[in-house]
Amino acid sequence: MDMWWKVGLVLVMFWGLTSSEDREEHRESPPRTAMLRAPVETLDFGFVPSVVYETHAYYEPGPMGILFHMVHAFLYVVQPNPFPKDLIVKMVQQNMGGIKGDDYKKPENVVLLLQTIYYELGFIVLSVLGVFFVLLMPIVGLCFCVCRCCENCGGEMHQRQKKNGDCLRGFYMATLIATSVFLAVGVTVAYVANQNITSQIKSTRRLVSTNIRDLKAFANYTPAQIDYLTAQYTTAKNKVLSDLDNIGTLLGGQIHNKLESEVVPALDHALRMTAAMRETKESLESVSTSLETLQEGTGRLQVSLQSERVSLSNTLNDWACSNEDVTHTCNSIRGTLNQLALSANFNGLPDVEAPLANLDAVLKTDLSNIVQKGYSSFNDTPQLVREQTKGIVSEVKGLLDKSGAEIIGFTKMFPVEPALQNFSKFLTDSQKNIEAYYPQIDQLDFYRWIGCVLICCLVVLVLAFNFLGLLCGSCGYDKNSTPTTRGCLSNTGGNLLMASVGFSFIFSWVLMGVVVTTFIVGGNIEKLVCEPLANRQIFKIIDTPYMVHPTKKNFLPGMLFQDPNIDLTIGSMYRDCYENNGLYSALQLETKFNFNKFLNATVFNPEIGDIFNNVNVDLQGMLLLEQEGKDNLIDFANTGIGDIDYQAYLTEVNKGVTVVDLLSYANELDAQADNLPRGALENALKGHASSIRQIHKDQVVPMEQAMKFVKARSNLNQSIRQLEKTSRELPVKVTNVLNAIEAAEYLISNNASHVVKQESDKFIKKIIGYFSQYTEWVKHSLAMEVAQCKPISNIVDSAEIVACSFIVDSVNTFWFGLGGCCVLLIPSIIMSVKLAKFYRRMDTEDVFDDSMDVVVSGCHNEPLYGINNPMMSSYPSYDTMRWYPRASAPPRQPDW
Numbered sequence: 001m002d003m004w005w006k007v008g009l010v011l012v013m014f015w016g017l018t019s020s021e022d023r024e025e026h027r028e029s030p031p032r033t034a035m036l037r038a039p040v041e042t043l044d045f046g047f048v049p050s051v052v053y054e055t056h057a058y059y060e061p062g063p064m065g066i067l068f069h070m071v072h073a074f075l076y077v078v079q080p081n082p083f084p085k086d087l088i089v090k091m092v093q094q095n096m097g098g099i100k101g102d103d104y105k106k107p108e109n110v111v112l113l114l115q116t117i118y119y120e121l122g123f124i125v126l127s128v129l130g131v132f133f134v135l136l137m138p139i140v141g142l143c144f145c146v147c148r149c150c151e152n153c154g155g156e157m158h159q160r161q162k163k164n165g166d167c168l169r170g171f172y173m174a175t176l177i178a179t180s181v182f183l184a185v186g187v188t189v190a191y192v193a194n195q196n197i198t199s200q201i202k203s204t205r206r207l208v209s210t211n212i213r214d215l216k217a218f219a220n221y222t223p224a225q226i227d228y229l230t231a232q233y234t235t236a237k238n239k240v241l242s243d244l245d246n247i248g249t250l251l252g253g254q255i256h257n258k259l260e261s262e263v264v265p266a267l268d269h270a271l272r273m274t275a276a277m278r279e280t281k282e283s284l285e286s287v288s289t290s291l292e293t294l295q296e297g298t299g300r301l302q303v304s305l306q307s308e309r310v311s312l313s314n315t316l317n318d319w320a321c322s323n324e325d326v327t328h329t330c331n332s333i334r335g336t337l338n339q340l341a342l343s344a345n346f347n348g349l350p351d352v353e354a355p356l357a358n359l360d361a362v363l364k365t366d367l368s369n370i371v372q373k374g375y376s377s378f379n380d381t382p383q384l385v386r387e388q389t390k391g392i393v394s395e396v397k398g399l400l401d402k403s404g405a406e407i408i409g410f411t412k413m414f415p416v417e418p419a420l421q422n423f424s425k426f427l428t429d430s431q432k433n434i435e436a437y438y439p440q441i442d443q444l445d446f447y448r449w450i451g452c453v454l455i456c457c458l459v460v461l462v463l464a465f466n467f468l469g470l471l472c473g474s475c476g477y478d479k480n481s482t483p484t485t486r487g488c489l490s491n492t493g494g495n496l497l498m499a500s501v502g503f504s505f506i507f508s509w510v511l512m513g514v515v516v517t518t519f520i521v522g523g524n525i526e527k528l529v530c531e532p533l534a535n536r537q538i539f540k541i542i543d544t545p546y547m548v549h550p551t552k553k554n555f556l557p558g559m560l561f562q563d564p565n566i567d568l569t570i571g572s573m574y575r576d577c578y579e580n581n582g583l584y585s586a587l588q589l590e591t592k593f594n595f596n597k598f599l600n601a602t603v604f605n606p607e608i609g610d611i612f613n614n615v616n617v618d619l620q621g622m623l624l625l626e627q628e629g630k631d632n633l634i635d636f637a638n639t640g641i642g643d644i645d646y647q648a649y650l651t652e653v654n655k656g657v658t659v660v661d662l663l664s665y666a667n668e669l670d671a672q673a674d675n676l677p678r679g680a681l682e683n684a685l686k687g688h689a690s691s692i693r694q695i696h697k698d699q700v701v702p703m704e705q706a707m708k709f710v711k712a713r714s715n716l717n718q719s720i721r722q723l724e725k726t727s728r729e730l731p732v733k734v735t736n737v738l739n740a741i742e743a744a745e746y747l748i749s750n751n752a753s754h755v756v757k758q759e760s761d762k763f764i765k766k767i768i769g770y771f772s773q774y775t776e777w778v779k780h781s782l783a784m785e786v787a788q789c790k791p792i793s794n795i796v797d798s799a800e801i802v803a804c805s806f807i808v809d810s811v812n813t814f815w816f817g818l819g820g821c822c823v824l825l826i827p828s829i830i831m832s833v834k835l836a837k838f839y840r841r842m843d844t845e846d847v848f849d850d851s852m853d854v855v856v857s858g859c860h861n862e863p864l865y866g867i868n869n870p871m872m873s874s875y876p877s878y879d880t881m882r883w884y885p886r887a888s889a890p891p892r893q894p895d896w
Helices: 001-016 022-027 062-078 085-094 107-119 121-148 165-231 233-245 247-316 324-334 353-364 368-379 381-388 390-412 416-438 438-476 488-534 537-542 555-560 570-578 595-603 606-613 628-639 646-654 662-674 678-709 716-784 790-839
Strands: 847-849 854-856
Touching: 001 790, 062 121, 062 165, 062 488, 062 790, 085 537, 085 595, 085 662, 107 121, 121 353, 121 488, 165 233, 165 438, 165 716, 165 790, 233 247, 233 324, 233 390, 233 716, 247 324, 247 353, 247 368, 247 381, 247 628, 247 678, 247 716, 324 662, 353 438, 353 628, 368 628, 390 595, 390 606, 438 488, 438 790, 488 537, 555 570, 555 646, 570 662, 628 716, 662 678
Parallel strands: none
Antiparallel strands: 847 854
């Protein structure tokens, strides 16, 4: 339960918050879900101040891990059954009030008892064997001692000679050496485990220190993290204020964009009509100028052609043409005189002065400037919105300031910082109290270490006698010596081996008692506590509904909040803290104090929506095209350009200036003159040809240029056709432009309120979206970054490391090594007793009589199994087995 009071102390900072739930119920109205879906600009709230915890709750045992794994494997063989979660739950729930009277005889309790025995069967069997060892070993040792005192059980100081004696001695010695080596390994394992406990207990101080420092850091950083959360409301607020300050651009701009598709095209058409007016005027001026030029030139050209035709006719009437040789040529030329005449008659074309004058009057009104005023009026929509929403913006700003003050005031309402300061002080005092116990812990650990070393020394004592006995016996053994003549060193080795046997009988049952006790305790703790704690199965037992109390569903919330119905478990809290999530989510504090609801109720103030719902931007005063502009367009359509006879113009323009091309006519005249005899007639005709060329150059060419090219290099024909097309389409275009302007003005006057409402809703969603980002960020930060409870899981993990990895694993390794030594003491006893016969000096020995071919107390000449003994050659031979049934030493010759 130590973990839980620490958790409870951590929760001190939240105690005030849990009491405010009722006071905030009226503010928990959720915001409109539609507003939370508005796509808005992503805000950057920065990073919550984080703390790096020092504790690394991880233990790597190093080489000791091999021994720990061996012990775990042995315990798995002893107890292969899975963790009995259901069995423990049933036992606790069925006997929650304790076993009274004959309750143990109830069938359900009997079943549970049998299931428990089945689960503990491996421990029970080994424990029974250990108890038998503890009980029987002293008895066997006592019987063995008495038996040897009676010269039985190998106690007689006589060694019968066998032909495989050397092989037996070698086998016993090798077996004893191997057994002793394994004994040494076992006692070394026990000693290392004992030393590991001492060294790891010192490491426990580091874990305690770092865990307390982490809890202090947790307490110190939490207020700053909470302040940072509340301070970031300013980020969302400033963004909202920025948008409110730019409401003309944002809201008015969106309204402008919505109306733009109808308004701008209408104004564009009206603006294009001003260009059409100018183009029409230019075309009319070109036609008028060309017509004047052509009419003036036509008069002069007609006089010149008439004069030239009369002069040429007079020349042809000269007497020179009466000559038969030139008569034909003169007649031919006389027949072409009528070609020297005009083809087009421009004097009969109607003038365009009246339409041009009307158009000049229309252009006196600057329609372009009027249209630009319409553009300017429409583009002033953002400014109009800004002016008409000044009061609304000021109200919203006031509400935002009020919400910010409420959030800050709410966080300051609870004594979080004093509670955390008290908690830090408590941690400091607790650390001092814990450190005050360190000398006592060290002293107790020293006593424990001394006790375990003494226990190991008992095994080392047996080992010492074994190795000394083997050393002395092996070094002092002489194969040529008889059992009765063995040396002192060999005899000492045998005595040391028997001493190891005696100490083995004396201490083995004590060692086994220690092994059985630590095995039962340490093994069951490993299987029932450490393993389920490592795989978190133990949490499932504690989190079982109604496990602790029949009326309380969940243990943890019942202890922390006095509300066992909250769906909070130790396992879920540990997982959240292990992942370094916030304590707010780990303890599900939203069930007692839903800060998100409070924040939503404060930030998503319904008054803001009500204020924006009353937004009414009046665009009825917007005038796209003044009446003067509309009249100007109508006057343009009525200028009279449609009354011009464009077909007459096209007919005359498509004609040539003269009937015949004067240059061709002059060239032909020159050719005909060349066919005449040289003389005055030829020269006269050539002179006429030259005059005709001069007329073409001076008069016809300018007229042709006037017909083909006018201002801006526009072809007269094209200008007339363009005027014809314009006059035909002009009424329709003017009507369409006026209709478009009227439609746009109608849209602004009658449907603008709908657009304003629609765009206002979008603007509200955008504003609410900023606060939605803030609340979501706060929710995530509370769950993941504020008051990260990694120290709580570190306390659990540290407790597991200290209790299981440092202590239980070492204790289990200790009894594992010591238990192996106890088991190996049995073959050590047997081999020591057997091998001591080959090292100790005997009182009697077996010899062989050659004549009788039986064993006698002496030797024979050619020993078959016996050993040559010159000292016995002077004594008579006799049958020791016959005379001394126990093969005791026979009396010497003088005693007969």
